[in-house]
């Protein structure tokens with residue numbers, strides 16, 4: 019089921035076109051990662067979808083509602099780029115006040131449950147002004163989920179916070195997803211997107227440069243596969259030389275890491291050719307590891323195209 023559908027969505031500020039004719043679909047249950055460098059247009063895109071600004075042209079549909087965004091507002095939650103908080107209120111009172119002015123009815127027990135879910139239960143009576151940046155991000159997420167929305171927009175949920183809070187927020191995003199929420203999040207962080215997102219779109223200068231699941235992106239961009247073959251620990255220099263001399267044309271380049279032979283091949287079908295060649299030479303194979311390239315490696319290779 020399609021939860022977000024955009025059709026040629028565009029936004030210009032004066033003469034600058036910041037979002038250029040974006041058409042995409044996000045399905046129910048996805049954690050959709052929207053990646054791009056600073057200024058690519060990610061926040062502008064989210065701001066259009068969450069009703070903060072109007073598009074210059076194009077349409078979009080959330081949760082299958084057409085047109086009136088007010089109708090869907092109760093079913094979406096938003097962590098904006100910069101959240102503002104009532105610093106003199108406690109976390110609990112802040113959430114209560116925020117809910118009231120947003121026209122959302124929430125019970126005290128729901129507020130407590132939400133603060134527990136984001137890991138702030140023990141700080142619920144502490145003034146928000148005393149919160150760290152990471153705690154404020156968690157409170158921002160609490161604010162976005164307190165009314166139990168189906169669809170969550172998280173703009174840079176982990177930017178500017180320490181490593182421990184990053185991991186906690188990433189776990190929280192996965193937990194919210196496992197509770198049935200569809201999540202659309204922006205990020206600069208390739209590693210994070212690879213770890214938690216089921217689908218990825220990369221934005222460059224207002225356009226979607228590429229999109230798909232991690233597997234699809236690997237298939238489109240990967241040029242070689244790295245194979246790490248563990249050989250007997252006492253492999254001799256003579257054996258190593260023999261392996262080098264008998265390398266098949268399928269192996270692209272190689273190096274030794276003690277008794278590990280690390281090589282690259284162009285396709286999966288080249289792996290048995292490599293292994294058979296070693297076996298017929300009488301080489302004992304202890305283990306074989308196929309190392310999948312990370313999103314970072316894939317895009318480092320493609321950096322000229324993607325980011326420059």
Ligand SMILES: Nc1ncnc2c1ncn2[C@@H]1O[C@H](COP(=O)(O)OP(=O)(O)OP(=O)(O)O)[C@@H](O)[C@H]1O
Nearest residue numbers: 031036054055056057058059060061062063099206
């Ligand atoms: N209200 C506005 N008026 C004029 N220009 C704007 C406005 N909002 C954004 N822009 C411009 O649009 C471009 C895209 O900004 P946007 O914040 O959407 O990018 P981003 O990908 O979210 O970047 P970042 O990762 O730094 O937040 C930038 O050049 C920015 O200066």
